[in-house]
Amino acid sequence: MKTKSIARRDALNRGLAVSAGGFALVSLSACGEGEQKVVCAGPNNLTFAENSLRQASHYVEKSPHADKDCLKCGFYTAGEGGNVCGKCEIFIGPVNQAGYCDSFAVKQA
Numbered sequence: 798m799k800t801k802s803i804a805r806r807d808a809l810n811r812g813l814a815v816s817a818g819g820f821a822l823v824s825l826s827a828c829g830e831g832e833q834k835v836v837c838a839g840p841n842n843l844t845f846a847e848n849s850l851r852q853a854s855h856y857v858e859k860s861p862h863a864d865k866d867c868l869k870c871g872f873y874t875a876g877e878g879g880n881v882c883g884k885c886e887i888f889i890g891p892v893n894q895a896g897y898c899d900s901f902a903v904k905q906a
């Protein structure tokens with residue numbers, strides 16, 4: 798039990814917080830400028846099937862491509878009220894507007 802309480806305290810000290818909406822804000826202060834990265838689809842908040850589909854499609858919360866991300870994808874619907882976590886027609890559950898997967902298709906004007 799002592800190990801769990803230390804691990805929990807360590808996670809809190811590193812800036813991990815899970816919101817009621819199911820996504821997490823991860824502080825990257827250990828990496829540099831105190832930047833925060835929003836994780837819309839944390840594996841612990843998704844079913845096995847949802848995780849499997851995302852893994853098979855190589856979904857990532859931060860696109861490796863400068864010109865391709867969920868916000869520019871035709872399958873994406875923006876989150877309400879400026880929420881960076883929107884919806885994808887392919888996946889169940891939220892996706893990050895900065896995310897990316899193999900099914901990316903340029904949004905038509």
Ligand code: SF4
Binds near residue numbers: 856866886887897
């Ligand atoms: S298909 Fe892929 S790139 Fe397009 S919105 Fe869904 S997760 Fe993002």
